[in-house]
Amino acid sequence: xxxxxxxxxxxxxxxxxxxxxxxxxxxxxxxxxxxxxxxxxxxxxxxxxxxxx
Amino acid sequence: xxxxxxxxxxxxxxxxxxxxxxxxxxxxxxxxxxxxxxxxxxxxxxxxxxxxxxxxxxxxxxxxxxxxxxxxxxxxxxxxxxxxxxxxxxxxxxxxxxxxxxxxxxxxxxxxxxxxxxxxxxxxxxxxxxxxxxxxxxxxxxxxxxxxxxxxxxxxxxxxxxxxxxxxxxxxxxxxxxxxxxxxxxxxxxxxxxxxxxxxxxxxxxxxxxxxxxxxxxxxxxxxxxxxxxxxxxxxxxxxxxxxxxxxxxxxxxxxxxxxxxxxxxxxxxxxxxxxxxxxxxxxxxxxxxxxxxxxxxxxxxxxxxxxxxxxxxxxxxxxxxxxxxxxxxxxxxxxxxxxxxxxxxxxxxxxxxxxxxxxxxxxxxxxxxxxxxxxxxxxxxxxxxxxxxxxxxxxxxxxxxxxxxxxxxxxxxxxxxxxxxxxxxxxxxxxxxxxxxxxxxxxxxxxxxxxxxxxxxxxxxxxxxxxxxxxxxxxxxxxxxxxxxxxxxxxxxxxxxxxxxxxxxxxxxxxxxx
Numbered sequence: 001x002x003x004x005x006x007x008x009x010x011x012x013x014x015x016x017x018x019x020x021x022x023x024x025x026x027x028x029x030x031x032x033x034x035x036x037x038x039x040x041x042x043x044x045x046x047x048x049x050x051x052x053x
Numbered sequence: 054x055x056x057x058x059x060x061x062x063x064x065x066x067x068x069x070x071x072x073x074x075x076x077x078x079x080x081x082x083x084x085x086x087x088x089x090x091x092x093x094x095x096x097x098x099x100x101x102x103x104x105x106x107x108x109x110x111x112x113x114x115x116x117x118x119x120x121x122x123x124x125x126x127x128x129x130x131x132x133x134x135x136x137x138x139x140x141x142x143x144x145x146x147x148x149x150x151x152x153x154x155x156x157x158x159x160x161x162x163x164x165x166x167x168x169x170x171x172x173x174x175x176x177x178x179x180x181x182x183x184x185x186x187x188x189x190x191x192x193x194x195x196x197x198x199x200x201x202x203x204x205x206x207x208x209x210x211x212x213x214x215x216x217x218x219x220x221x222x223x224x225x226x227x228x229x230x231x232x233x234x235x236x237x238x239x240x241x242x243x244x245x246x247x248x249x250x251x252x253x254x255x256x257x258x259x260x261x262x263x264x265x266x267x268x269x270x271x272x273x274x275x276x277x278x279x280x281x282x283x284x285x286x287x288x289x290x291x292x293x294x295x296x297x298x299x300x301x302x303x304x305x306x307x308x309x310x311x312x313x314x315x316x317x318x319x320x321x322x323x324x325x326x327x328x329x330x331x332x333x334x335x336x337x338x339x340x341x342x343x344x345x346x347x348x349x350x351x352x353x354x355x356x357x358x359x360x361x362x363x364x365x366x367x368x369x370x371x372x373x374x375x376x377x378x379x380x381x382x383x384x385x386x387x388x389x390x391x392x393x394x395x396x397x398x399x400x401x402x403x404x405x406x407x408x409x410x411x412x413x414x415x416x417x418x419x420x421x422x423x424x425x426x427x428x429x430x431x432x433x434x435x436x437x438x439x440x441x442x443x444x445x446x447x448x449x450x451x452x453x454x455x456x457x458x459x460x461x462x463x464x465x466x467x468x469x470x471x472x473x474x475x476x477x478x479x480x481x482x483x484x485x486x487x488x489x490x491x492x493x494x495x496x497x498x499x500x501x502x503x504x505x506x507x508x509x510x511x512x513x514x515x516x517x518x519x520x521x522x523x524x525x526x527x528x529x530x531x532x533x534x535x536x537x538x539x540x541x542x543x544x545x546x547x548x549x550x551x552x553x554x555x556x557x558x559x560x561x562x563x564x565x566x567x568x
Contacts, residue, residue, distance in 0.1 A: 004376075016278035022146060022198075023489055024145055024146075024151065024197045024306075026155065026303065026544055027192070028139065028155065028193050030138040030139070030179050030180060030454075031137070031185060033177075051192065052139075052192055053192040053194065053288065
């Protein structure tokens with residue numbers, strides 16, 4: 001079957017043009033927050049997110 | 054710090070305002086910031102920036118460094134966009150590459166945050182999510198290179214392609230959603246919903262990405278030859294911690310776009326294609342997000358009311374027919390993997406199978422929260438609701454990219470099904486995909502960072518030095534050019550930059566099309 005498909009593909013009976021592009025990627029925006037002070041003193045969890053894209 | 058840890062190319066040349074571009078911040082304001090950094094003088098800066106620097110209490114140079122981006126050896130970019138950290142993967146041809154690059158970037162950012170918190174003396178948390186639960190959202194943008202003609206057709210208001218595409222992107226959240234406690238922005242109240250972004254989407258199409266966010270974004274920056282390419286910028290999806298969700302999110306969309314680009318529906322018109330005409334896509338997007346069964350007939354289509362699951366199953370049939378049953382010449386392993394894995398997930402969704410509680414983000418998070426609510430009741434007889442402060446904290450901490458993040462903890466305990474191995478992630482912390490232009494970009498950053506005068510997605514600038522001959526080049530790179538196959542010879546046996554220049558000139562003169 002595979003051979004048959006390849007044969008058909010070679011004479012043009014195919015959907016796929018392997019040269020057509022499938023190139024992709026992603027952009028990630030990260031949230032950010034401060035936690036407690038590292039020296040051990042307590043401080044409430046604070047955050048200052050900013051609206052992104 | 055990330056630059057030091059990875060050997061990245063930092064956009065911090067001595068006189069950046071004399072360069073042709075400052076990359077992401079190609080503005081007059083950024084040039085002023087760079088000048089302020091060089092002189093150490095805040096007075097030449099715009100009022101807004103000056104006040105910001107004085108408020109935070111840092112030097113103009115530190116502020117400048119905080120604004121510039123770095124290009125990593127894996128071909129990716131890490132930068133500050135406005136006031137948030139943003140990272141872009143390099144160009145990929147396999148969704149597994151995207152998964153690896155995203156995971157690698159999480160590690161790079163986390164390492165830098167650890168060092169930063171030593172300096173500032175406070176814990177720093179970085180979250181890979183899309184909302185703070187208080188009405189603010191930050192994005193996850195998927196990018197797909199398309200042929201120019203198809204890109205323009207897809208954005209065309211009356212086109213069938215646009216309708217079909219909308220039907221897919223509003224319903225794929227049933228396996229790509231990040232999960233969210235409660236609602237925002239005046240959305241219909243709920244305890245829990247599938248999508249992080251649904252409450253923040255308010256238009257079918259548009260240019261805006263920060264206020265009136267659309268399902269289809271009109272941004273038209275191909276980052277390549279405009280006559281040949283368009284770059285579809287998809288902003289309505291969620292960030293994912295789950296590797297499988299990330300892979301399906303990118304991979305399935307790439308397959309759908311490619312199928313549409315091949316004019317599939319002009320060759321075949323299956324009966325079910327009427328399912329793809331959905332009225333009020335924005336309302337449907339929000340309604341689907343609140344249907345945790347994924348099976349309520351909430352969508353009004355030309356074929357009657359359908360559920361998100363039914364729409365996605367319709368696409369399954371098309372994808373199978375096109376990629377697996379037709380005489381399609383694609384032989385990439387990932388295509389079959391994405392088609393079949395996606396079908397399996399939809400079958401499990403139909404059966405309400407609990408296995409999804411270890412695969413999909415919105416299901417994993419919901420399971421954790423439900424366990425907490427149930428345990429709290431058993432232990433203390435205390436009724437815990439979704440409005441509980443700890444539940445809200447779990448919602449955000451799930452996305453903490455550090456080892457103590459709830460997803461990462463859960464994963465370490467073996468409760469999550471993964472897709473890629475640790476060695477794959479480690480590989481992509483220093484290496485770019487070999488089958489796109491990211492390869493040449495990564496190699497230049499790795500081998501000759503001190504000679505690069507500028508680098509961007511579509512170009513690299515460097516001097517040509519051969520003996521007494523000196524010139525400079527601004528090399529343009531096509532998305533599918535500059536791959537290891539096409540220009541790998543450049544780095545064969547080269548030791549010095551001059552030897553590289555000789556090989557580059559020879560290749561460029563004889564096979565310019567390879568770039």
